[in-house]
Amino acid sequence: DIQMTQSPSSLSASVGDRVTITCRASQTISIYLNWYQQKPGKAPKLLIYAASSLQSGVPSRFSGSGSGTDFTLTISSLQPEDFATYYCQQSYITPPLTFGGGTKVEIK
């Protein structure tokens, strides 16, 4: 199975900050990398698919990049509603589809 490793596991940031979260795959996954945002008690929400494609309705302050094994999710200017946990997920080799361990973005 492909292992997905996210870093950091948590971070503290202020409104307006630029935030970067990284995700590393245990083997190459081309561009088959998706990012989700999850708030407490809610289902995950798709933000980015295929490494850099913005899902419909997602604000443009979210962007994704990378290919192969190393990927990043960037929030260009953190907004109050962005405090949440973020997960990466690979969809290159299935089954199984695998998620990263998550990055919790907290208010500084």
Added chain:
Amino acid sequence: EVQLVESGGGLVQPGGSLRLSCVASGFTFSDYSMNWVRQAPGKGPEWISFISSSSSPIYYADSVKGRFTISRDNAKNSMSLLMNSLRAEDTAVYYCARDLPGVASSGAFDYWGLGTLITVSS
């Protein structure tokens, strides 16, 4: 508006069985592959099963293979997950999730239900 509504969760004893259902609306259900994803308390999501639009192929995570069975009824816009031999480690919120169509996007989940909680405990 796309909606996915899960039902069937609850408290079940170890070794017991449960059937979850997911009813879809707001889109042509028969055109989309679907998935079940679960999330144990305080943990990240875990994909557990996939069913294509035509019911073939079907995939399972190793953690549920041989115990869980996914199925769908396109005429009723519904998907089910039959869970047997339940274990304490199956305790989680179970979500149904729609596959975003497209080659590069397959395996990305664009719509999720609200989830249904299953607690396996004596």
